[in-house]
Amino acid sequence: MLSSFSPDFLMRLALNFVSVLVLVRWLYYPAQRDRELAFSLFMFGLTIFLVAYVLKTLDLAASFGFGLFAVFGLLRYRTEGISNKALTYLFIVTALAMLNALGHFSLLEFGIMDGLVLLTTGLAEQGRLLGLAPKGREIRQTVQYERIDLIRPERQAELLADLQARTGWTIERVEVVELDFLKDVATLRVYHRPLEETAGHFIQVQPGRPSQSGTD
Structure with missing residues (x-):
């Protein structure tokens, strides 16, 4: 079954899976303790990647796919009273999925970009990047x-x-x-x-x- 998928797709899928998992499980959830939204963010990252990769094979413009998911995310989640921080995480998940699905980079370059996003998010969450005092989990x-x-x-x-x-x-x-x-x-x-x-x-x-x- 796996032999029917290209190595490029499997590499991108694995990288996106790990990146979104780290972002949601070890950055978002410990700070917010919101199981429902953590589930939504993880599934959002996975499904956006899959659909964006399909759009790529159909030669549709990347801006079309990104705009579609951005509008859907803002309209759907804004009605639930989502916080500004959760919206930021939603945007990061969307950006990672689109980057991993549509980018033209080597595995090393993908890893550096995803790692940079995760590292920056983690430092900003702890307040270190912005020079803020660390805030206890709430x-x-x-x-x-x-x-x-x-x-x-x-x-x-x-x-x-x-x-x-x-x-x-x-x-x-x-x-x-x-x-x-x-x-x-x-x-x-x-x-x-x-x-x-x-x-x-x-x-x-x-x-x-x-x-x-x-x-x-």
């Missing part, structure tokens, strides 16, 4: 919160204290995603330090009831 979770009176900026300390008391998390910061004054509920994006194991990404915080967890 988890982002979405919370439905009924005490909208604490959303006001001057009561931020009370908001953090209340969330920490209910969840047991060490909360770094909170962002207001949406306010529903008809239901007196706010949707918050909470960033906290990870516990040993944190199950779920969606938590409803309501008085007098246990917290309910699910996927963000």
